[in-house]
Amino acid sequence: MGRRLLGFALLFYALCPISSDFVIEEIRKIQKRSIRKPAADIEVYSIIINSQVTSRFAHNVITSRAVNKANISKEAFFDVDLPKTAFITNFSMIIDGVTYPGVIKEKEAAKKQYEKAVSRGQTAGLVRASGRKTEKFSVSVNVAPESKVTFELVYEEMLKRHLGKYEMFIKVQPKTLVKKYEIEVSIHEPQGIRFLDAQASFLTNDLLPAIKKSFSGEKGHVSFKPTIDQQRSCTNCETTLLKGDFTVSYDVNRESIGNIQVVNGYFVHFFAPHKLSGVPKNVVYVIDRSGSMWGRKIEQTREALIRILNDTSEHDHFNFILFDHTITQWKDSLVKATPENLEEARKFVSMIKPEGLTNINDPVLKAIELLNKAHEDRTVPERSVSMIFLLTDGEANRGESNPSRIQENVKKAIQGRYTLYSLGFGTNVDYPFLEKLALENSGITRRIYEDSDADLQLQGFYNEIANPTLINIEMQYPENAVADLTESNFKHYFEGGEIVVAGRVTDNDLNSFIVDVKADGAEEPKKYTENIPLQMEDDVSKQQKYIFGDFTERLWAYLTIQQLLEKRLYADPSEKANLTAQALELSLKFKFVTPLTSMVVTKPEEKEKEEETLIADKFVEGQDPSQPSAVGHPWQAASYIHSTPTTNFVDSDPHFVINFPQKNDSLCFNIQEEPGQILNLIEDKQSGIAVNGQLIGNKKTANVISNETYFGRIGIVNRQMKIRIEVTTDKITVLNHKNKKMFSWKKTGSISKEGFNLVVNKRSNVTFSFEEGATFVIILHEVWKDHPVHRDFLGFYTLDHHTFSPEVHGLLGQFFHGIDYEISNVHKTDNPYKPDATMKVKNKLLTVTRGVQRDYRKDLRNGIKIPCWFVHFNGKGLIDGTHTDYIVPDIFSISY
Ligand SMILES: *[C@@H]1O[C@H](CO)[C@@H](O)[C@H](O)[C@H]1NC(C)=O
Ligand SMILES: *[C@@H]1O[C@H](CO)[C@@H](O)[C@H](O)[C@H]1NC(C)=O
Ligand SMILES: *[C@@H]1O[C@H](CO)[C@@H](O)[C@H](O)[C@H]1NC(C)=O
Ligand SMILES: *[C@@H]1O[C@H](CO)[C@@H](O)[C@H](O)[C@H]1NC(C)=O
Ligand SMILES: *[C@@H]1O[C@H](CO)[C@@H](O)[C@H](O)[C@H]1NC(C)=O
Ligand SMILES: *[C@@H]1O[C@H](CO)[C@@H](O)[C@H](O)[C@H]1NC(C)=O
Ligand SMILES: *[C@@H]1O[C@H](CO)[C@@H](O)[C@H](O)[C@H]1NC(C)=O
Numbered sequence: 001m002g003r004r005l006l007g008f009a010l011l012f013y014a015l016c017p018i019s020s021d022f023v024i025e026e027i028r029k030i031q032k033r034s035i036r037k038p039a040a041d042i043e044v045y046s047i048i049i050n051s052q053v054t055s056r057f058a059h060n061v062i063t064s065r066a067v068n069k070a071n072i073s074k075e076a077f078f079d080v081d082l083p084k085t086a087f088i089t090n091f092s093m094i095i096d097g098v099t100y101p102g103v104i105k106e107k108e109a110a111k112k113q114y115e116k117a118v119s120r121g122q123t124a125g126l127v128r129a130s131g132r133k134t135e136k137f138s139v140s141v142n143v144a145p146e147s148k149v150t151f152e153l154v155y156e157e158m159l160k161r162h163l164g165k166y167e168m169f170i171k172v173q174p175k176t177l178v179k180k181y182e183i184e185v186s187i188h189e190p191q192g193i194r195f196l197d198a199q200a201s202f203l204t205n206d207l208l209p210a211i212k213k214s215f216s217g218e219k220g221h222v223s224f225k226p227t228i229d230q231q232r233s234c235t236n237c238e239t240t241l242l243k244g245d246f247t248v249s250y251d252v253n254r255e256s257i258g259n260i261q262v263v264n265g266y267f268v269h270f271f272a273p274h275k276l277s278g279v280p281k282n283v284v285y286v287i288d289r290s291g292s293m294w295g296r297k298i299e300q301t302r303e304a305l306i307r308i309l310n311d312t313s314e315h316d317h318f319n320f321i322l323f324d325h326t327i328t329q330w331k332d333s334l335v336k337a338t339p340e341n342l343e344e345a346r347k348f349v350s351m352i353k354p355e356g357l358t359n360i361n362d363p364v365l366k367a368i369e370l371l372n373k374a375h376e377d378r379t380v381p382e383r384s385v386s387m388i389f390l391l392t393d394g395e396a397n398r399g400e401s402n403p404s405r406i407q408e409n410v411k412k413a414i415q416g417r418y419t420l421y422s423l424g425f426g427t428n429v430d431y432p433f434l435e436k437l438a439l440e441n442s443g444i445t446r447r448i449y450e451d452s453d454a455d456l457q458l459q460g461f462y463n464e465i466a467n468p469t470l471i472n473i474e475m476q477y478p479e480n481a482v483a484d485l486t487e488s489n490f491k492h493y494f495e496g497g498e499i500v501v502a503g504r505v506t507d508n509d510l511n512s513f514i515v516d517v518k519a520d521g522a523e524e525p526k527k528y529t530e531n532i533p534l535q536m537e538d539d540v541s542k543q544q545k546y547i548f549g550d551f552t553e554r555l556w557a558y559l560t561i562q563q564l565l566e567k568r569l570y571a572d573p574s575e576k577a578n579l580t581a582q583a584l585e586l587s588l589k590f591k592f593v594t595p596l597t598s599m600v601v602t603k604p605e606e607k608e609k610e611e612e613t614l615i616a617d618k619f620v621e622g623q624d625p626s627q628p629s630a631v632g633h634p635w636q637a638a639s640y641i642h643s644t645p646t647t648n649f650v651d652s653d654p655h656f657v658i659n660f661p662q663k664n665d666s667l668c669f670n671i672q673e674e675p676g677q678i679l680n681l682i683e684d685k686q687s688g689i690a691v692n693g694q695l696i697g698n699k700k701t702a703n704v705i706s707n708e709t710y711f712g713r714i715g716i717v718n719r720q721m722k723i724r725i726e727v728t729t730d731k732i733t734v735l736n737h738k739n740k741k742m743f744s745w746k747k748t749g750s751i752s753k754e755g756f757n758l759v760v761n762k763r764s765n766v767t768f769s770f771e772e773g774a775t776f777v778i779i780l781h782e783v784w785k786d787h788p789v790h791r792d793f794l795g796f797y798t799l800d801h802h803t804f805s806p807e808v809h810g811l812l813g814q815f816f817h818g819i820d821y822e823i824s825n826v827h828k829t830d831n832p833y834k835p836d837a838t839m840k841v842k843n844k845l846l847t848v849t850r851g852v853q854r855d856y857r858k859d860l861r862n863g864i865k866i867p868c869w870f871v872h873f874n875g876k877g878l879i880d881g882t883h884t885d886y887i888v889p890d891i892f893s894i895s896y
Pocket of ligand 7: 857
């Protein structure tokens with residue numbers, strides 16, 4: 001049930017009387033709700049969004065009030081979209097003067113409470129992903145006749161400076177007209193406000209003046225209080241036009257390069273030097289052009305790359321590596337961004353064509369090699385930033401495809417010298433893999449949503465990192481005066497950004513302390529020194545009392561938790577436990593809903609019913625509901641399990657998958673043999689049916705050495721019916737007695753004769769059935785015409801096999817009547833999604849590894865993931881005998 005909560009951002013809400021997009025799924029009510037009409041008797045009469053920003057730290061309170069005007073109980077709903085970067089800190093409901101507060105607990109403890117509630121049929125998750133930048137918090141409660149309810153949600157976040165401004169956004173979506181609707185944003189910035197703006201995506205020109213904005217000195221203010229008439233989508237309409245994003249952006253004065261705030265023993269240091277010359281960049285763009293990029297994705301990638309090239313400064317150096325399972329390199333080495341080179345690059349980029357599979361390891365290592373060479377040969381400036389910009393839309397399935405090993409290889413090769421930025425395009429990427437790959441190499445990762453603006457998202461990300469002005473920044477604080485520092489060394493500072501460091505002042509007797517900042521600039525090393533007076537504390541806290549006095553401490557905690565959570569993603573296991581413990585402790589102490597904590601809300605129910613427990617968790621990017629959960633075993637995620645009828649099959653290079661419906665699980669193995677060999681898949685002497693497959697290899701090319709094999713030809717014999725069928729990637733041939741009938745894959749066709757049926761679905765599959773009880777389907781995988789490496793190949797699936805006798809054998813056939821196995825001792829490996837386990841089968845103990853294979857029947861291009869226990873070494877120990885025992889001399893071989 002929806003207890004997977006989602007991430008925050010800064011948008012949000014409405015108390016709404018309509019049962020739309022609610023998240024709470026209370027089992028006993030589902031049916032009733034689905035037929036319920038809008039409960040117009042609940043009137044939301046007030047929504048107030050109040051944000052107070054002090055030195056970039058935003059404290060947001062959303063209050064929504066409603067009354068039930070009906071003479072029976074009604075349910076009131078409260079939905080808020082908040083930024084994924086925010087942490088919820090409080091939620092409460094006030095009903096008839098009684099407050100029902102949310103309590104923040106360790107996730108495991110909350111989980112127990114949740115499970116108990118589930119067992120009583122009372123369950124609910126409160127948060128789910130909603131937009132690119134937001135997660136949605138939703139709750140509903142029963143309100144007695146004539147009663148009032150107030151919902152109050154509090155969340156906090158630090159506003160990050162990007163491209164010269166801080167931005168906070170509020171999602172507006174009240175759903176009905178509201179008597180009192182208010183957005184109030186108060187900003188207090190000790191450096192003084194340089195500009196302030198507020199925009200709403202839904203506002204007409206007439207209504208623009210309804211947004212009031214002003215700033216002067218340290219204070220800024222934005223308010224938006226549309227009257228009921230101003231909210232109407234047209235005169236006399238009862239619908240609201242308030243639907244969209246409300247964005248406040250501002251920047252502070254830049255007379256000084258930094259600012260330090262010290263309050264209650266905690267300090268926050270903001271550092272943003274400006275007007276520096278840019279440090280030249282050396283960029284290798286490593287771009288996925290595998291087959292799945294086909295269509296819009298590749299077009300948008302080309303467009304984004306052209307725009308990026310247009311924005312490239314002449315002092316930069318660059319090169320391109322395009323990859324599928326092969327690599328195409330644009331130039332032998334990095335070249336300077338001269339107008340001629342840029343022009344040539346634009347041409348090159350506009351020719352990118354998608355094809356092939358995905359090998360991520362080799363192109364990234366190649367990029368590192370190029371950078372190494374550029375530095376060794378001194379063809380790039382000594383003072384420069386070297387980076388790899390990796391874009392992919394899928395998971396590695398060729399070459400080194402073990403994610404941990406790719407990470408290891410890349411980290412070893414980079415040795416901290418270059419930065420790797422990774423971009424995951426669409427939802428098929430292994431986000432945690434890309435994230436760790438980037439974080440381990442001082443970069444960051446971003447998801448690019450498949451949408452009409454994907455090119456702008458790509459370019460936008462590039463812009464953020466396009467202009468480094470300082471490198472290797474070390475912020476040095478006196479050790480004897482401060483403690484509990486957040487991260488204080490940074491690889492880059494980008495124009496328009498800001499470095500933030502927070503810590504605790506340990507020596508209360510000091511009047512001041514000195515901060516030294518050392519960094520490398522474009523032309524020379526830079527050094528900045530600041531003397532921080534501490535006696536100012538009182539003034540500051542007095543001044544800021546109207547905001548909130550402990551903001552430095554909360555900002556410090558927010559930043560520390562974010563950094564601990566991030567480090568956890570790439571720490572080794574022992575370190576990870578400690579980082580987790582620290583982050584948990586702080587989350588509980590400062591009452592933040594983070595990925596380690598949950599908020600439990602006990603909701604009052606109608607009198608005769610029991611209380612209901614609701615849980616709010618934090619959204620974690622890359623763990624969407626179809627992905628393995630952080631708490632359960634990754635391989636237990638329900639949505640991973642396919643819903644198509646169970647089947648045994650062999651597909652791809654050749655992967656055998658055996659289904660065990662009664663165990664709700666599958667086993668899988670590969671067979672590695674020479675091209676040309678024929679393998680027996682099914683043989684049943686009694687029913688006289690056999691199926692054999694012949695292997696083909698990849699095309700031989702000078703630069704790809706590959707010994708992958710696929711089935712290129714499949715023979716089916718039915719001795720009793722005197723039928724032989726040969727399926728190749730070109731055609732299907734049916735031989736019956738002396739008659740021969742041929743079908744092309746290019747046309748749909750069928751025959752039906754005396755218990756034998758064949759249906760060809762043009763360019764996708766052919767189904768065969770013999771009497772009742774033996775049905776197979778063969779799938780045609782077509783690769784790109786003139787593909788340099790791959791040939792077309794076939795996949796074989798059994799849909800029904802109950803006709804076969806107990807003696808049926810063959811690589812697939814031997815499992816038709818089941819096999820008993822037990823899995824135990826599941827344990828972690830370095831790949832969190834691929835645990836190992838011990839499998840007991842046929843009185844042997846085998847080590848097996850959790851893996852995923854794909855069933856291509858429903859989705860010919862991407863396949864549907866089938867989690868399975870992988871048996872190593874050609875299925876050794878699982879299959880009878882050894883795999884070579886299954887080699888047969890002829891495509892129609894069947895023994896008597
Ligand atoms: C509640 O109101 C409805 C009309 O809105 C009326 O028909 C009904 O009798 C009322 N019930 C009670 C218990 O007052
Ligand atoms: C949460 O909000 C409620 C209602 O405003 C308040 O009573 C309670 O003290 C708050 N809890 C915390 C931890 O601030
Ligand atoms: C990029 O620059 C080229 C040459 O100056 C120009 O023709 C092209 O329109 C530009 N493309 C974009 C997307 O800005
Ligand atoms: C983490 O480790 C440090 C020492 O390495 C120790 O001082 C600290 O108490 C540990 N923190 C937790 C929460 O376990
Ligand atoms: C099969 O697995 C799914 C997902 O883990 C689960 O929901 C279902 O109850 C399981 N069925 C059986 C028979 O175990
Ligand atoms: C070819 O297959 C063998 C296993 O039979 C494997 O050890 C070897 O690495 C493969 N070679 C290539 C180039 O993939
Ligand atoms: C065969 O192909 C057709 C047409 O593409 C598709 O609708 C059908 O689901 C496929 N059947 C199987 C069993 O794969």
